[in-house]
Amino acid sequence: MVGGTIGPKLLFLVTEDWYFRSHRLPIARAARVRGFDVVIATHVQDHEELIRREGFKLIPIRLSRKSRNPLQEVLAIVDLIEIYRKERPDIVHHVAMKPVLYGSIAAHLAGIPYIVNALAGMGYVFTSNHLQAKLIRPFIKMAFAFLLGGNNTLTIVQNPDDFNLLQSIVSEKSLVIIKGSGVDTGDFKPSPNKEVTPVVLMASRMLWDKGVGEFVAAAKILQQEGVAARFVLVGDIDHDNPSAVPAAKLKEWHDGKVVEYWGHRKNMLEVFQGAHIACLPSYREGLPKVLLEAAACGLPIVTTDTPGCREIVRDQINGLLVPVKDIKALALALKNLIMNHALRLRMGERGRTIVENEFSLEKVVDETISLYNNLLQTRGR
Numbered sequence: 001m002v003g004g005t006i007g008p009k010l011l012f013l014v015t016e017d018w019y020f021r022s023h024r025l026p027i028a029r030a031a032r033v034r035g036f037d038v039v040i041a042t043h044v045q046d047h048e049e050l051i052r053r054e055g056f057k058l059i060p061i062r063l064s065r066k067s068r069n070p071l072q073e074v075l076a077i078v079d080l081i082e083i084y085r086k087e088r089p090d091i092v093h094h095v096a097m098k099p100v101l102y103g104s105i106a107a108h109l110a111g112i113p114y115i116v117n118a119l120a121g122m123g124y125v126f127t128s129n130h131l132q133a134k135l136i137r138p139f140i141k142m143a144f145a146f147l148l149g150g151n152n153t154l155t156i157v158q159n160p161d162d163f164n165l166l167q168s169i170v171s172e173k174s175l176v177i178i179k180g181s182g183v184d185t186g187d188f189k190p191s192p193n194k195e196v197t198p199v200v201l202m203a204s205r206m207l208w209d210k211g212v213g214e215f216v217a218a219a220k221i222l223q224q225e226g227v228a229a230r231f232v233l234v235g236d237i238d239h240d241n242p243s244a245v246p247a248a249k250l251k252e253w254h255d256g257k258v259v260e261y262w263g264h265r266k267n268m269l270e271v272f273q274g275a276h277i278a279c280l281p282s283y284r285e286g287l288p289k290v291l292l293e294a295a296a297c298g299l300p301i302v303t304t305d306t307p308g309c310r311e312i313v314r315d316q317i318n319g320l321l322v323p324v325k326d327i328k329a330l331a332l333a334l335k336n337l338i339m340n341h342a343l344r345l346r347m348g349e350r351g352r353t354i355v356e357n358e359f360s361l362e363k364v365v366d367e368t369i370s371l372y373n374n375l376l377q378t379r380g381r
Helices: 017-033 048-053 070-087 097-110 123-127 131-147 160-167 212-224 247-255 268-273 289-296 327-338 341-358 361-378
Strands: 009-016 037-043 057-060 091-095 114-118 153-157 175-177 199-203 230-234 260-263 277-280 301-304 319-322
Touching: 009 017, 009 070, 009 097, 017 037, 017 048, 017 091, 017 361, 037 070, 048 057, 070 097, 091 097, 091 361, 097 114, 097 131, 114 361, 123 131, 153 160, 153 361, 160 175, 199 212, 199 268, 199 289, 212 230, 212 327, 247 260, 268 289, 277 289, 277 327, 289 301, 289 341, 301 327, 319 327, 327 341
Parallel strands: 009 037, 009 091, 037 057, 091 114, 114 153, 153 175, 199 230, 199 277, 230 260, 277 301, 301 319
Antiparallel strands: none
16 A cells, blocks of 8 residues: 555465465565555465465465366366456466466456466476376467467566467567566575585475486486585475475485485575585476575586576586486586586686676566556556
8 A cells, every 4th residue: 555545456376375485475575565455365385474474465275286176176267266356456467387377267257457477487287298298288288379368468487498489379479588586695695614525406396307316316426436525405395296206215315325305494595505516407497596596605506408497507607507317417517516616616606696687586576566567557557
């Protein structure tokens, strides 16, 4: 509320409350400061108190990433239609694949003036070679063509590859690139205090599609070669994702001293500052926040030459790029950095500069708020 006047209403639809907290909370805060009435609709798990304490209206939803029950999916869409008709937002901001699809259907049926869709990568359907993903993919493309092409709709992607992919489905004027979720370079910064033995860190959800298997296989190769380093996995098991690595497999690796599995860690700044090298051998990304945070902390990065990852890492500048699923190349790149302290420092410094210049949180927030305002101005508000 600004000057006693209620501003335009902005409703975020996000599948999980933890994702809103980690990736969209700064944008919601900035929108409120700039006069928006902000509402959050999400599947509530662990962060209800935090969201309410921020002063946002919170609407729990039944939408679930893991549900494949047709009746439950229809009911989820009906719920969204009811929420949209009751709240009557000026703009809805849908985040991730299912909210984009279901939220867009609901928004069209409820007559919402403006729709912003944010695709943080193209997800399991577009990255996986599993039969299920291949069967669903053509239907998702058709849904995108129908839902994302309206004059009142803008879709945010995070890298040029995803832009080009969607450009073959919807009009270019409906698409915009905003580079990721940004990183607070004041919070995430380098630390000179490191252990003597290099720590190679892979921080991610524990998914096969993130390259967890390749990371472990590369660690085995280097251990067999006698390379002195610790290989650490940090992150939750995403049970709702078909690509989840089983807990038993993670325990097997940990107990066999192949890697150290630390699970979920709340203080990621401390984790990054204790590491020497960041690694993400993912198959495809939007623009991974974990690599932005790692680079902000001055870590050199080994990642795959794939959409999203190569937007952050410039090969031989602030890290090393390797082909997707190439375990030998991954092991060699990691070995080069493990064995070369000066190279690690040089790449880490360059990575920090790149993040400061191109991927700061302030830049992403400003670009997103400008997008909202431009939509409203076209309506004469």
